Amino acid sequence: MSDSANVTPNNLDAFWMPFTANRQFKKAPRMFVAAKDMYYTTADGRKVLDATAGLWCVNAGHCRPKIVEAIRKQAGELDYAPAFQLAHPKAFELANRLVDIAPEGMNHVLYTNSGSESVETALKVALAYHRAKGEGSRFRLIGRERGYHGVNFGGISVGGIVANRKMFGTLLTGVDHLPHTHLPEKNAFTKGQPEHGGDLASELERIVTLHDPSTIAAVIVEPVAGSTGVLIPPKGYLKKLREICTKYGILLIFDEVITGYGRLGTPFAAQYYDVKPDIIITAKGLTNGVIPMGAVFVTSAIHDAFMSGPEHMIEFFHGYTYSGNPMASAAALATLDTYKEEGLLTRAAELAPYWEEQLHSLRDCPYVIDIRNTGLIGAIELEPIAGEATKRAFTAFLKAYEDGLLIRTTGDIIALSPPLIISKSEIDELFEKLRKVLMNNI
Numbered sequence: 017m018s019d020s021a022n023v024t025p026n027n028l029d030a031f032w033m034p035f036t037a038n039r040q041f042k043k044a045p046r047m048f049v050a051a052k053d054m055y056y057t058t059a060d061g062r063k064v065l066d067a068t069a070g071l072w073c074v075n076a077g078h079c080r081p082k083i084v085e086a087i088r089k090q091a092g093e094l095d096y097a098p099a100f101q102l103a104h105p106k107a108f109e110l111a112n113r114l115v116d117i118a119p120e121g122m123n124h125v126l127y128t129n130s131g132s133e134s135v136e137t138a139l140k141v142a143l144a145y146h147r148a149k150g151e152g153s154r155f156r157l158i159g160r161e162r163g164y165h166g167v168n169f170g171g172i173s174v175g176g177i178v179a180n181r182k183m184f185g186t187l188l189t190g191v192d193h194l195p196h197t198h199l200p201e202k203n204a205f206t207k208g209q210p211e212h213g214g215d216l217a218s219e220l221e222r223i224v225t226l227h228d229p230s231t232i233a234a235v236i237v238e239p240v241a242g243s244t245g246v247l248i249p250p251k252g253y254l255k256k257l258r259e260i261c262t263k264y265g266i267l268l269i270f271d272e273v274i275t276g277y278g279r280l281g282t283p284f285a286a287q288y289y290d291v292k293p294d295i296i297i298t299a300k301g302l303t304n305g306v307i308p309m310g311a312v313f314v315t316s317a318i319h320d321a322f323m324s325g326p327e328h329m330i331e332f333f334h335g336y337t338y339s340g341n342p343m344a345s346a347a348a349l350a351t352l353d354t355y356k357e358e359g360l361l362t363r364a365a366e367l368a369p370y371w372e373e374q375l376h377s378l379r380d381c382p383y384v385i386d387i388r389n390t391g392l393i394g395a396i397e398l399e400p401i402a403g404e405a406t407k408r409a410f411t412a413f414l415k416a417y418e419d420g421l422l423i424r425t426t427g428d429i430i431a432l433s434p435p436l437i438i439s440k441s442e443i444d445e446l447f448e449k450l451r452k453v454l455m456n457n458i
């Protein structure tokens with residue numbers, strides 16, 4: 017442990033924390049000072065089982081030796097190389113490795129530094145693609161109610177979480193939304209894909225008819241919606257979206273920021289659900305959460321549409337100072353090595369049945385109104401306290417933390433997404449601890 021590890025800063029005022037109840041936190045701070053594999057260590061020396069892979073990003077578990085070593089080495093070898101008109105070899109090596117695990121035909125990669133930036137990049141690629149093809153009238157973007165696509169203006173425009181949108185004015189114009197697919201009255205306690213709601217994809221036909229297909233550039237959805245509290249696509253839903261997009265020449269974008277890199281037991285959700293989008297958005301698990309980095313995959317058809325005009329000209333006016341930077345590329349390469357050596361991109365498939373069984377065993381706990389799961393994802397929806405929405409789940413989060421378990425809550429939903437290295441005995445520990453919390457008068 018480093019010298020600073022045990023020091024709790026005595027003034028917490030200056031840091032305005034993201035997506036945090038700042039005043040509550042600063043009265044009773046929760047600080048991690050170290051982590052290894054499945055466990056965090058708190059400032060007061062307690063071990064906390066990580067049931068959320070940090071924020072859905074630490075898929076290989078914490079402080080994995082290969083990744084740590086790769087970053088150390090890279091920092092001393094090549095710290096930074098300009099990203100525009102210059103490069104370094106690892107950025108290309110990584111792109112090739114990524115294309116190898118991506119669905120067939122996703123042959124090109126643009127780098128970003130986060131999920132939010134990957135979203136903006138994907139939306140801009142979609143708009144510019146149609147224009148490059150001479151279909152500049154396609155300017156509309158279609159998102160979905162309850163969707164989460166990060167926090168930047170494009171992302172909150174196509175996103176559908178009200179609290180993330182309502183404070184920020186007019187957002188992007190020309191955006192419409194599909195209905196969400198959460199139908200608890202019909203689908204509660206479903207294991208895997210719900211039976212009901214597949215037809216909701218047909219709402220895209222209505223939207224297309226309303227605006228005319230010639231105005232629509234892209235549809236963006238999370239294959240499994242995470243931040244809104246884990247909504248699993250109903251049977252047939254994603255395939256239907258694909259069919260309608262293909263019929264009208266609309267690009268289908270999958271935001272795989274949480275499902276990418278093995279969460280469902282395949283490298284990407286596109287493979288799990290056997291539906292091929294035109295663009296895949298990723299971040300988080302790409303570097304195991306260690307260094308900020310995102311990657312947007314596009315098909316050759318999209319990429320090639322930009323490759324015309326004079327060769328000395330920039331083809332796409334977009335990019336970041338840190339796109340594919342050496343440290344992030346080194347971390348991502350070591351992450352992919354770790355995933356490969358330990359079979360982590362498919363491990364969730366082996367664990368899923370056990371995970372499902374243990375998760376659904378909480379059905380008899382008080383206030384549990386729904387449980388849902390897919391791959392190594394689980395959600396437990398709690399009945400809200402009358403007039404105090406979100407409080408019951410937040411109380412559960414605080415109690416779990418005290419009892420040595422890190423869960424994540426959104427609204428009154430507990431979301432679980434442990435590192436893909438979790439063992440069966442750690443799954444047992446997770447659900448024993450969670451049962452205790454839920455039985456404890458929250």
Ligand SMILES: Cc1ncc(COP(=O)(O)O)c(C=O)c1O
Pocket residue numbers: 129130131132133135164165166167238242243271272273274299300
């Ligand atoms: C589906 C999805 N898209 C985008 C994002 C934004 O990623 P970031 O926080 O890295 O900007 C997230 C983050 O949770 C996400 O779940």
